[in-house]
Amino acid sequence: MERSELIELLSPDGLRLLDSLPEWDSSADVVRTVAELRKDGHAPGLVAAVLSQAKLRAKAAGKFGEFARTMLFTEAGLEQATRLRVAALHAGRFAGAGVKHVADLGCGIGGDAIAIAALDLRVTAADADEVTATLASFNLAPFPHANVLHARAEEVDLEALDGGPADGIYLDPARRSAGHGNTSRLTRPEDYTPSLDFAFGLAERFPTGVKLGPGFDRSLIPAEAEAQWVSVDGQLVEMGLWFGALARPGIRRSALVLNRDGSHELAASGDSDDVEVGELGEYIYEPDGAVIRSRLIGDLARSLDASMLSDGIAYLTADTAQETPFATCFRVIERLPADEKKLKAALSARGIGTLEIKKRGIDIDPATLRSRLKLKGSAAATIVLTRAAGKHVTLLVERV
Known part of the structure; x- marks a missing residue:
């Protein structure tokens, strides 16, 4: 936002016009809206400024709720x-x-x-x-x-x-x-x-x-x-x-x-020590990013009676599922082949066309892999690509 645009926006006419606009609709015909405001005699700069603010206010609702309706923003701000x-x-x-x-x-x-x-x-x-x-x-x-x-x-x-x-x-x-x-x-x-x-x-x-x-x-x-x-x-x-x-x-x-x-x-009081690596159990837990960054995975694991799935990888595993706000729990349905061609065949055999790919400790781009698999089918699934006890594994899982 330039200084001249701000001056127009903060004028009585600018604020009155902004507050008179209906709630921003991303599917509306913006060109038509601009034309109507220009026809009503509003200057081009003012029209651009108020429409930009209307769009930002709608976007800001996710951060500021009802307060966004009476605030002003820049995109970066x-x-x-x-x-x-x-x-x-x-x-x-x-x-x-x-x-x-x-x-x-x-x-x-x-x-x-x-x-x-x-x-x-x-x-x-x-x-x-x-x-x-x-x-x-x-x-x-x-x-x-x-x-x-x-x-x-x-x-x-x-x-x-x-x-x-x-x-x-x-x-x-x-x-x-x-x-x-x-x-x-x-x-x-x-x-x-x-x-x-x-x-x-x-x-x-x-x-x-x-x-x-x-x-x-x-x-x-x-x-x-x-x-x-x-x-x-x-x-x-x-x-x-x-x-x-x-x-x-x-x-x-x-x-x-x-x-x-x-x-x-x-x-x-400080970073927590990781727990020991254990055998892959019936469930795996994906800790929340805040838990991972704070290095409190060990404390979370102890509260869940869980083990590390592999050294240095932020997945936990256990034989029981417990509800926790600090991690997402998945039930392990089965192991799938790690080889890409065999994996494609296994997913196709199950009619899976929509695939969520989660990965840690594996150097692969999920979007690229999904494109190469070229899956067709009506079923949806989630796979986890990671390491268990240091070895690459591909797990078919479902959220608990």
């Missing part, structure tokens, strides 16, 4: 924003630690700041990008104890904020290239803005939370931090580092799984 359900848990940490004024440095479109302000905490949010800071200001307008600055994180004077000094810090360092549309992911932590050195320096002075990608290099995690990996409905979304009063005593690794049944957590 929405992609990088924290889901409101997760942001509420972040905010709860600050409230639970007795923090009164949070400085949200690198606030983006304001997702975390909204959750903090909703708990009646004062929040000063800052973003280096002018358009993004303006959108955050709009999104935080309903909260009188929230303030937004157009400033780099390093430039914010934490002792001279409206409402008094900050006593807690939240940072979401930019991990993508600058821009409001399609941006690229930054793979090197030294390229983040603000830098990790800056973030970890603040953590030495304040209760601090730092949001990072779930694949963040574990060797860079400070020893004093609580590291929590979060998955939402099976999707691994973030790794949060918590310092000072925001870190829970005795916990340095945790896996938080959020699903339609609620919130579930595995927590430990």
Whole structure:
């Protein structure tokens, strides 16, 4: 979004037009909609801006629910924003630690700041990008104890904020290239803005939370931090580092799984040791990504009375099935041939035309394999390509 587009959008006519639009319908005739709005006398730039926002609001409903109807976004800002359900848990940490004024440095479109302000905490949010800071200001307008600055994180004077000094810090360092549309992911932590050195320096002075990608290099995690990996409905979304009063005593690794049944957590004082490798049982378990990243597979295995299927591979096996929010359980129907031609014949003999392929520890692309198999049939199935006790296996399975 360009500055000129933002100015049009934030005009009384722009906001009135945006709010008057029906709910976005991806199947609607956009050309016709544009023509009708132009016929009503609306400028081309304004029409483009409001239709873009209507589309983003519909997309944002998955992260922000009903709040999305009254918020403004950029494509990049929405992609990088924290889901409101997760942001509420972040905010709860600050409230639970007795923090009164949070400085949200690198606030983006304001997702975390909204959750903090909703708990009646004062929040000063800052973003280096002018358009993004303006959108955050709009999104935080309903909260009188929230303030937004157009400033780099390093430039914010934490002792001279409206409402008094900050006593807690939240940072979401930019991990993508600058821009409001399609941006690229930054793979090197030294390229983040603000830098990790800056973030970890603040953590030495304040209760601090730092949001990072779930694949963040574990060797860079400070020893004093609580590291929590979060998955939402099976999707691994973030790794949060918590310092000072925001870190829970005795916990340095945790896996938080959020699903339609609620919130579930595995927590430990450190990485857990894997259990021994065992014989393939009647069931295999695929741990949630948060459990894998937090290296708490061993603790999960012990809770399920399960064994590792093979060294270094995140599949567990057992002879009994137990319900758990931390893993998906599959019943092993039978072993199939590992040879591709024989596998194709075996699947064809069973009338399988739709195939889900799961794999770990095997160097193969599931989409390419599925294409080569050229299956036809009315049945659907799931196979697991992995190793059991170090040997390649192909397992026909079904979800429990």
